[in-house]
Amino acid sequence: MTAIHTLSAITATNDFVVKFANVNGSGSASANEMFARSIIRMGVPVSPRNIFPSNIQGLPTWYEVRVSEAGWLGRRGGCDMMVAMNPQTWDRDVAEIDAGGYLFYDSTKELPRSKFRDDINVIGIPLTAICAREFSDPNQRKLFKNILYVGALAALLDIELGVIEALIAQQYRGKDKLIEGNREAARIGHRYAMEHFACPLPIRVKRADAVGERVFIDGNSAAGLGAVFGGATVCAWYPITPSTSVVEAFTSYCRKYRTDPDSGAANYAIVQAEDELASIGMVIGAGWNGCRAFTATSGPGISLMQEFLGLSYFAEIPSVVVDVQRGGPSTGMPTKTQQSDLLICAYASHGDTRHVLLFPEDPYECFTMTAQSFDLAERLQTPVFLMTDLDIGMNERLSAPFVWDDARLYDRGKVLRAEDLEAGKLFGRYEDVDGDGIPWRTLPGGHPSKGAFFTRGTSRNAKATYSEDGSDYVYNMERLRQKFETAKSLVPAPELTPAAAPTRLGVIHYGSTSPAMREALALLAQEGLQLDALRVRGFPFNAEVEAFVDAHDFVFVVEQNESAQLRTLLVNECEFDPRKLVKVLHYDGSPITARFIAGAIAEAMNTPRLRPLAPTKA
């Protein structure tokens, strides 16, 4: 069986979903990425996502490529073409294809008809047999099979072979033998498809000009780059999926951009600590001593850092934590995505604490917000969390090109230098002299006789002297509360997307939900449902968030966790009526889809509770 065409073949140009089912460790990742990049080179936006196991070799892994000239970069849901390269998952992969969709598979081994479906189109190419015939080296036979299917898909989907060849040349620059071998494999696959099938298929790519200046990069790399531009000099970390590549990126960009041209020495220090406690301890020590320092981790690491985070908060020491969220609780789903660390970060540590959170939506914001987090941490003298997740962090995404203003200076916050102390400025470490709750600090080694103080996690008076006096404690807690108020105006403002027509319905979302949310809004608008959307970008919530909720009868809060954590923060911090905030929750570990959001909101609108849309206030 090589090809069956049903009558109801899906027809789509530059708007479809291709999913690759592979075995991890088989070398498919780079071939699949090349496939995605080739479509970008054709001027058509794509958004790929890795769906991978917590394993190094032998288990199923998928790579889902959303092709969308309209620019939808979230997951749409559904699958128009399955490239089924993994016998282990054959049945579920075949079942997942939309009716009228396409199944691409290695037909070297004959499969019974019962293994297929009548309502899909089947494209079988004997990939293994071709590789065995064309290549003698066993390793090449295995690896070139991946490139072979990329070549065949190029023919089937009308991707220019020249684009594939150019990408091969770029990827293996300097390794001519590899370039030639891979090119040959791509050509063989392309030729086979052209000779055996009516190419292109009804789903196809057509050259367009919809990518523009955008760059294609993963969020973790962007965060690592943001830390370089933001002036981080100390990074202490402990390996944990899915955050490890933040530090790998930071390391490689530091080597490139931070090596002293004269001495060859490092303008940075990166330490792989023994655990997450030590990581955050080092960050705090460096922050205390005047460096911009950060760590990158995920949920389990945040759990371990709790005590230290309280110290950073209470002793008022700048620290930056990049939290690439994964599925929890406990070890949870290490290679799946979630937004389930909001509460543990917002209120990290025992006692009364509250922390600053930033919610990037894509690699562009991973870059800008990571850089900004160091300004915020030093200005506010407190921990700042970059709340990214696996979906943004470990998937390449088209995003706006990075920009930097060379006139920008780092905000080093309120630090009294030796010259300030010499000029007679008085120093009380925990005194609110400016009315914003933010005290001044001094750095060790600054002045021979002025400005030394003793940093501690115990209660103390405004002069940093140990004190168990209730009034000293209350003064300090009220000042910390004031500081949190000040933070509201310093964190990034939310992004409002007004509906095309006036509406009493709103939706709040944040982080990686953003691209699927955008598409869901368009889907809902097609159904006649108009919603104003607010993308929250920081915590504490600033005044615009409160105004948005006040201005709507019902606000859907779309999140990728089970317990509606942002909604909890909204209710807790802003004292909104919980009945006004309607939960839309997706938490199976896969990135949220536009179809899911639109479906959940449409369904909620059909429930009696939300009808009629009577105003809740005059």
Next chain:
Amino acid sequence: MTYIAKPRLLAEVQPRNAIGFTRRDYEGRVSTLCAGCGHDSISAAIVQAAWELDIEPHRLAKLSGIGCSSKTPDYFLGASHGFNSVHGRMPSVATGANLANRDLTYLGVSGDGDSASIGIGQFAHAMRRGVNLTYIVENNGVYGLTKGQFSATADKGSKSKKGVLNADSPIDLVALALQLGATYVARSFSGDKDQLVPLIKGALRHKGPAFIDVLSPCVTFNNHAGSTKSYDYVREHNEAVNRLEVILPRDPIEASYAPGSLRRVMQHDGSMLLLRKLGEDYDPTDRIGAMNHLHERAALGEIVTGLLYVDEGAEDLHRHLNTVETPLNQLGETELCPGSAALAAFNLSLR
């Protein structure tokens, strides 16, 4: 604790060191520890060592964890920045501080509970990582602030004040430090200031992880018969291997000792460690020998003290990381930010 303010009348007649400071300039607040606490003697030894070394007080940073010992940095070097961090985690905070500014002198003070129990992991990794830090453990074998529970350094078979026998094997932090790569390892006794002050001086001038285990009896909870950390017990079982004198580059070297009884060790900063041998031949540059000697004597119930090991070729974490000479906390936008042109080129590489 005492409620009497320290008299300041004698300040003018106190001797000044080479940079014009009196010993008083190296003191801190009045101690709140129990009268007779060994820790206060260690604080006094730190004051003496810093004064003798002419350290500018503000160029030293003192860090600690949690516990009686960790409170002491408030009681010495009041003109230095101090950091009383969280329980058992001083080493990581000190590591980060050291990374930020390599030009300061770092002194970490901890206890046996802080370092051998809750903080043994961070202790171990700071040693093996080579942090340029003087790490003093004020070792009394018990938790003081929570009233007398055994810590992990309490000897097997030793008896608590309440009569409980300790059945757990002890952790010897000196043995661990030697094994884990500390490049300056010493043990001393809070009751022997003549031995302790030079050991602290040598450690403060050492460029690398310098560890000093100081037996420091707890007069309230662990100074009774049956304790192996009491004043009487430590005095009776103390076996010093050498006596140390630290010679600074500016000092004249007086060879007043009999030939053959002296061992000289040069440190990276130009200071010389002059070691007078006591009793048998002991080589403080032989790490394996030091470990053997320690274990042999411990088996005999003796507490080996003195400078047990020093590595003349010590290297620190900054050397391993090849960091720039300028302290990282003094780098600005020019050195740190690649700028818009580099970013534009980076963008191009991503298409």
